[in-house]
């Protein structure tokens with residue numbers, strides 16, 4: 109299967125990339141790792157007449173800690189993030205980056221592309237929202253930093269302008285007493301999650317100060333619920349509170365029935381993933397080094 | 406809208422040999438290898454980024470060559486299954502696949518071998534679980550994988566000893 113013919117640009121700098129996008133306002137498509145875009149071009153889902161390949165902007169490929177924040181260049185590959193010591197320090201990053209697809213896809217796919225694609229079932233939107241991450245976006249008009257929850261406005265839709273690129277992702281590192289985990293339910297490794305859950309819990313003196321629960325594959329974008337998070341706050345989080353919170357957040361979800369599963373299967377799976385991710389987040393908040401993969405069903 | 410699409414000059418080093426071609430931007434890496442360079446060892450299975458039959462190494466890392474444009478590979482070193490054998494000697498992975506019956510129809514084998522090679526390059530002593538994860542992007546319809554796991558373990562031992 110061949111993509112339809114397209115004109116190809118390979119800018120050598122960020123400025124050149126932005127000028128190209130501005131010059132072809134709305135008629136040019138950014139290519140990063142191509143692990144979402146190339147399959148779409150081959151299946152001819154959408155029209156792509158002009159491709160701006162940002163894959164050589166090596167200056168956008170880095171993962172480093174500055175103070176309490178992890179800075180990740182938009183072109184950093186999933187595999188690079190998974191292999192970084194920072195993915196062990198903040199294990200949620202490892203859950204996401206190391207659990208996407210397979211080694212082949214992780215070689216090419218980038219964190220910027222994973223966010224910009226805004227797929228409701230994908231891993232970075234859910235995982236990064238759990239972490240409270242922000243996206244640095246650059247256009248000819250300058251730089252703005254927006255929360256991942258504001259960046260993604262609907263299924264496959266971001267608030268990025270046609271001449272705007274995600275250039276960096278900033279992830280606040282959890283302090284002592286805070287833990288987070290992301291777990292997806294997948295049919296096989298090279299398949300998008302059927303559903304997924306990210307949970308972050310901040311403990312002080314054994315009591316939950318702050319909680320975040322984010323669901324993936326549960327609607328047109330990631331799903332959160334203030335009531336569910338309130339159900340954890342102020343408690344010594346245990347199985348009972350997690351089950352209650354899971355009930356509440358899944359109540360706010362509307363997982364679509366599709367080839368991956370019925371709505372009731374997805375709801376049951378989401379409830380169980382919230383509890384499991386909650387327990388892993390708790391263990392990490394207590395300083396335990398736990399890893400664990402996705403669930404296959 | 407229609408305009409003449411400019412071909413793009415691409416230089417790749419495949420299994421140690423340098424090739425230069427003018428290609429259409431839409432040419433896939435697997436088509437560059439198979440159709441332009443005549444290296445038909447790399448197979449196309451699903452052509453939808455799923456099965457891993459088309460796996461080659463791009464600067465040492467595994468990729469699905471049906472999901473990479475040739476222009477993305479410009480300037481890179483590529484390893485394909487044709488590069489495994491040296492001076493008429495099978496690569497230890499190839500020998501172990503043969504000994505352990507790790508292939509039946511052989512369709513998945515070129516991609517499987519390249520995925521396994523990159524796994525052992527990264528981790529010379531993987532346990533069974535690491536091997537399973539390492540080949541999670543490669544589908545085999547025939548073997549049931551058990552013999553592949555045994556072959557990779559055996560090849561890893563031999564490669565460490567060599």
Ligand SMILES: Cc1cc2nc3c(=O)[nH]c(=O)nc-3n(C[C@H](O)[C@H](O)[C@H](O)COP(=O)(O)OP(=O)(O)OC[C@H]3O[C@@H](n4cnc5c(N)ncnc54)[C@H](O)[C@@H]3O)c2cc1C
Pocket residue numbers: 137138139140141142143144145146147182183207208209210213216217218219220221222224225229230231232268272273274275297298299300301454455472
């Ligand atoms: C077989 C397979 C299995 C997969 N499984 C999973 C999975 O389990 N979980 C998961 O999360 N993902 C999965 N993916 C998707 C994968 O993670 C992609 O890497 C990711 O969705 C897109 O990243 P990319 O760099 O390849 O982007 P591309 O495909 O190059 O681009 C994707 C979109 O983002 C835009 N874009 C890219 N970079 C930027 C930027 N910096 N600024 C603005 N716009 C940009 C592009 O224009 C395009 O619209 C899978 C993909 C495949 C092929």
Ligand code: FES
Pocket residue numbers: 448449450451452453454455456457458459460469470471472
């Ligand atoms: S042919 Fe490339 S992944 Fe199947």
Ligand code: FES
Pocket residue numbers: 507508509510511512513514544545546547548
């Ligand atoms: S040997 Fe036939 S598909 Fe693997």
